[in-house]
Amino acid sequence: MVIMALLLLVGHFAPWVAHKTAVLTLSGHDLAVFTHFTPGAGIFLNQWFYLPLWAAALIGALLADRSKSVINRILVAMGCAIIASLGMPGYPQVLSAYRSSDYQLQFFITLAVIVAVFALIMARAGQHARLRWGLTLAILITAIIPLGGYLAVKPAIEQLYNESVGIGFGWWLTLAACLTGVIVLGSMRTHSADIH
Numbered sequence: 001m002v003i004m005a006l007l008l009l010v011g012h013f014a015p016w017v018a019h020k021t022a023v024l025t026l027s028g029h030d031l032a033v034f035t036h037f038t039p040g041a042g043i044f045l046n047q048w049f050y051l052p053l054w055a056a057a058l059i060g061a062l063l064a065d066r067s068k069s070v071i072n073r074i075l076v077a078m079g080c081a082i083i084a085s086l087g088m089p090g091y092p093q094v095l096s097a098y099r100s101s102d103y104q105l106q107f108f109i110t111l112a113v114i115v116a117v118f119a120l121i122m123a124r125a126g127q128h129a130r131l132r133w134g135l136t137l138a139i140l141i142t143a144i145i146p147l148g149g150y151l152a153v154k155p156a157i158e159q160l161y162n163e164s165v166g167i168g169f170g171w172w173l174t175l176a177a178c179l180t181g182v183i184v185l186g187s188m189r190t191h192s193a194d195i196h
Contacts, residue, residue: 001136004180005059008052008143009083011173016150017157018166026157028052028146028170029086035153036102038160044149047106050087052174054113055143057084061120062135065127077121084113133188140181147175 017026026034032049057080064076087110088094089103097107125131150171158164 001059001063001184004177004184005056005063007173007177007180008056008059011170011177012050012052012056014170014173015168016170017154018168019161024161024165025168027168028150028174031150031153032087032106033090035156038153038156044152045105047109048149049146050106050109051142051146052177053087054084054109055139057081057113057117058120058135058139061117062125062132064121065124073121077118080117080121081114084110084117087113129188133185136181136185136188140178140185143174143181144178147171147178 012028014027015025016028016031017024019025028049032046035044035046035049060076060080060083064073064080087106089097089106093100093103094107097103119125120135125135150167154165
C-alpha cells in the first residue's frame with residue numbers, strides 16, 4: 001500500500017498532458033485548475049482530478065496503524081492532512097470557497113478528507129481487516145476515475161491547443177498505482193481468507 005500511495009502522489013504531480021512544449025504540459029494537479037476554465041471539458045468535473053491526491057492521503061491514514069507510537073501516528077496524520085490540503089482552492093479563491101459555487105465542492109471534499117484522515121487514524125481502521133479491505137477498494141475506485149476523466153477531456157484540450165496531445169507519465173503512474181491496488185486487494189483478501 002505504501003507503493004500505491006507514493007505512485008498516486010507522484011503521479012498526481014507528474015505530467016498527464018504530454019506535449020513537446022513544456023508550458024503546455026500539464027500535471028494532474030494542473031488539470032484540476034486548467035479544465036475548470038476549458039470549454040468542452042465540463043463533461044468531467046475538474047475537481048475529480050484531485051482524487052488521486054486525496055486517495056494517497058487516505059491510504060497514508062490506513063498505513064498509520066503500523067506504528068505503535070501515538071506520536072508517530074499523529075505525525076503521519078498531520079502529513080496526510082497536509083497532502084489532502086493540497087486539494088484546497090488556491091489563494092484568493094480559498095477565502096470565499098465555502099460559498100462560491102465554483103470552488104465549494106473542492107473545498108468541502110478536501111475538508112472531509114482531512115477529517116477522515118484523523119478519524120481513520122483515531123479509530124485504528126487499518127487494524128480491522130474487512131474495514132481496511134473495503135476502504136482500500138473504495139480508495140482504489142476513486143483513484144481510477146480521473147484516468148477515464150483525462151481521456152474524456154483530452155479532445156477538448158486538443159481542440160484548445162489546436163493539435164494532439166499525448167498521455168503523460170503521471171497518467172501512467174496513476175494507472176500503475178491502481179494496478180498495484182488491485183494486487184494489494186487480492187493479497188488482503190487471500191490473507192483474510194487464510195486467517196478464517
